[in-house]
Amino acid sequence: MFASMLESMPGAIQLGLLYACMSLGVYITYRILDFPDLTVDGSFTTGAAIAAVMITHGYSPWLSTACAFVGGAAAGALTGLLHTKGKINALLSGIIMMIALYSINLRISKLPNLPLIKYETVFTHISPWLLMPIFVIVVKLLLDAFFQTDLGLSLRATGDNARMIRSFGAHTDNTKIIGVSLSNGLVALSGAFVAQEQGYSDQSMGIGMIVIGLAAVIIGEAIFGRRTVFWATLSAIVGMIIYRVVIALALRVPGFKPTDLKVITAVIVIFALVIPTAQRAIRQKRLARRRSAELAAALTGSSAGGDR
Amino acid sequence: MLELANVTKLFFPGSPDEKVALSGIHLSLKPGDFMTVIGSNGAGKSTLMNIISGVLTPDFGEVKINGVPVQQLPEYKRSRWIGRVFQDPMAGTAPNMTIEENMAIAYMRGKRRGLIFGVTRSKRHFFREQLERLNLGLEDRLKAKVGQLSGRERQALSLLMATFTQPQILLLDEHTAALDPARAELVTRLTEQIVREMKLTTLMVTHNMEQALRLGNRLIMMDKGRIILNVDEQRKPELTVDKLLREFEQISGHKLADDRVVLG
Numbered sequence: 001m002f003a004s005m006l007e008s009m010p011g012a013i014q015l016g017l018l019y020a021c022m023s024l025g026v027y028i029t030y031r032i033l034d035f036p037d038l039t040v041d042g043s044f045t046t047g048a049a050i051a052a053v054m055i056t057h058g059y060s061p062w063l064s065t066a067c068a069f070v071g072g073a074a075a076g077a078l079t080g081l082l083h084t085k086g087k088i089n090a091l092l093s094g095i096i097m098m099i100a101l102y103s104i105n106l107r108i109s110k111l112p113n114l115p116l117i118k119y120e121t122v123f124t125h126i127s128p129w130l131l132m133p134i135f136v137i138v139v140k141l142l143l144d145a146f147f148q149t150d151l152g153l154s155l156r157a158t159g160d161n162a163r164m165i166r167s168f169g170a171h172t173d174n175t176k177i178i179g180v181s182l183s184n185g186l187v188a189l190s191g192a193f194v195a196q197e198q199g200y201s202d203q204s205m206g207i208g209m210i211v212i213g214l215a216a217v218i219i220g221e222a223i224f225g226r227r228t229v230f231w232a233t234l235s236a237i238v239g240m241i242i243y244r245v246v247i248a249l250a251l252r253v254p255g256f257k258p259t260d261l262k263v264i265t266a267v268i269v270i271f272a273l274v275i276p277t278a279q280r281a282i283r284q285k286r287l288a289r290r291r292s293a294e295l296a297a298a299l300t301g302s303s304a305g306g307d308r
Numbered sequence: 309m310l311e312l313a314n315v316t317k318l319f320f321p322g323s324p325d326e327k328v329a330l331s332g333i334h335l336s337l338k339p340g341d342f343m344t345v346i347g348s349n350g351a352g353k354s355t356l357m358n359i360i361s362g363v364l365t366p367d368f369g370e371v372k373i374n375g376v377p378v379q380q381l382p383e384y385k386r387s388r389w390i391g392r393v394f395q396d397p398m399a400g401t402a403p404n405m406t407i408e409e410n411m412a413i414a415y416m417r418g419k420r421r422g423l424i425f426g427v428t429r430s431k432r433h434f435f436r437e438q439l440e441r442l443n444l445g446l447e448d449r450l451k452a453k454v455g456q457l458s459g460r461e462r463q464a465l466s467l468l469m470a471t472f473t474q475p476q477i478l479l480l481d482e483h484t485a486a487l488d489p490a491r492a493e494l495v496t497r498l499t500e501q502i503v504r505e506m507k508l509t510t511l512m513v514t515h516n517m518e519q520a521l522r523l524g525n526r527l528i529m530m531d532k533g534r535i536i537l538n539v540d541e542q543r544k545p546e547l548t549v550d551k552l553l554r555e556f557e558q559i560s561g562h563k564l565a566d567d568r569v570v571l572g
Contacts, residue, residue: 145425146423148425148426148427149421149422149423149424149425149426150412150416150421150422150423150424150425150426151421151422151423152426153405153409153412153413153421153426154413154416154421156402156404156405156409157402157405157413160402160403160404160405161398161399161401161402161403163394163399164399164400164401164402164413165402165413166383166384166387167361167383167387167390167392167400167470168387168413168414168416168417168469169384169385169387169388169416169417169418169419170384170413170421171382171384172384
């Protein structure tokens with residue numbers, strides 16, 4: 001069993017890199033904009049479908065991948081519009097887009113399943129082992145830089161204190177739309193890579209993506225924290241790799257079936273969400289108790305010596 | 309500079325809870341005027357600030373800045389001319405961003421935000437110079453997150469961020485009310501200094517009568533959505549807290565009811 005677990009590692013790490021752009025996208029909405037965006041489940045498939053259709057029609061795989069990004073970004077912009085201009089609740093606007101995309105994705109790909117085995121993909125000439133790490137790092141560094149620009153700062157402030165950034169003249173509708181759009185562009189990009197690597201695009205490949213993205217972001221934060229954007233984006237990437245490794249290991253445990261994947265993911269996310277909150281509460285309580293003991297000691301006066 | 313003509317605002321119009329928040333407000337500030345605003349609970353002071361800044365749009369009447377009607381412009385467009393400090397020290401800054409990032413956001417007030425780095429070497433130098441004016445040592449903590457600052461430090465930073473780009477109008481909405489008296493006094497002194505140095509046209513809501521009399525060259529008193537007393541430059545220096553309270557009772561026919569009022 002142990003040997004087979006080790007064997008599954010490289011595949012898991014590679015999957016983590018293929019999905020890393022998706023967790024970066026989820027990080028933008030979930031952490032930076034404070035906008036729980038469920039469009040992800042749809043836009044991931046949108047990216048895969050656009051790339052697959054274009055590749056099977058003879059377009060360059062790189063152009064197809066770029067168009068996947070644009071398609072995802074358009075879907076995200078629509079979610080942003082629903083939320084800001086239509087005043088629909090954030091969760092609900094994501095769900096509406098996700099459902100709409102289910103049909104739209106079928107329109108794009110015509111078939112529920114498009115094989116890419118016989119076609120040239122971005123991985124035909126460059127191994128995913130070379131391409132993905134470079135690509136993911138470049139995207140990460142570009143994002144880090146973007147979030148230090150005036151526009152990027154206003155996006156971060158939108159999630160941090162919307163009232164404040166409005167009083168300094170940024171239109172928070174626009175910053176939200178830009179952020180959700182960028183996020184879904186990255187998610188679709190990830191979908192395009194996954195489809196090309198696994199050799200097909202599938203109508204149902206996006207189901208549960210948002211939860212996987214959340215799992216990655218939260219796992220990463222538990223390890224690296226999110227002191228700065230630099231660490232936060234790094235933790236979203238590493239979090240995705242760790243998530244894939246954990247899943248690969250879990251599936252090797254006798255008794256688990258591949259169909260258990262989603263419930264394992266759900267349990268990981270639940271733990272990753274509950275544990276930090278519980279830890280913080282315990283730490284706060286301990287700190288309060290220690291401080292009140294100190295204050296009480298100070299009050300009883302100098303006769304006791306007062307070691308503080 | 310700032311003119312309000314016949315401004316009226318209703319809350320919950322047509323419902324049993326309908327409330328006239330502002331009714332027929334006329335107000336005119338000249339460049340450099342510093343007006344303090346006092347009044348009882350629910351007098352419409354905060355509504356007045358929100359109407360000027362564009363958070364609310366008036367149901368009737370006109371708001372003009374430099375002679376241009378702005379009442380239909382949303383807040384983010386008006387903020388080009390208006391700097392604002394809120395009562396809540398948490399409201400004016402972004403807690404998870406650093407001091408220099410917050411300063412960079414304030415620096416871009418009313419400008420188009422593009423893909424240029426928010427904090428560059430020359431801007432950092434400028435931010436440091438500005439922060440030195442606060443005498444709080446914040447200039448040495450540029451990379452600290454604002455959430456780690458104390459309430460007073462955050463409010464002083466908010467004040468600086470609202471003013472260092474020289475807005476035409478400064479709105480202060482009880483910006484010292486959430487601080488303890490000693491700290492409130494420091495922020496008040498800082499306010500006085502900044503307004504004087506930059507000659508800002510200022511409107512300040514306060515619950516502190518003594519502060520309302522000490523600061524500024526003009527004073528208005530509000531009650532039930534109206535301005536019931538408008539004290540001009542000549543009369544303001546002669547006012548005392550007693551006179552002010554008596555005047556309020558005479559005009560409004562009831563005592564000044566404000567559970568937070570500080571007589572000074």
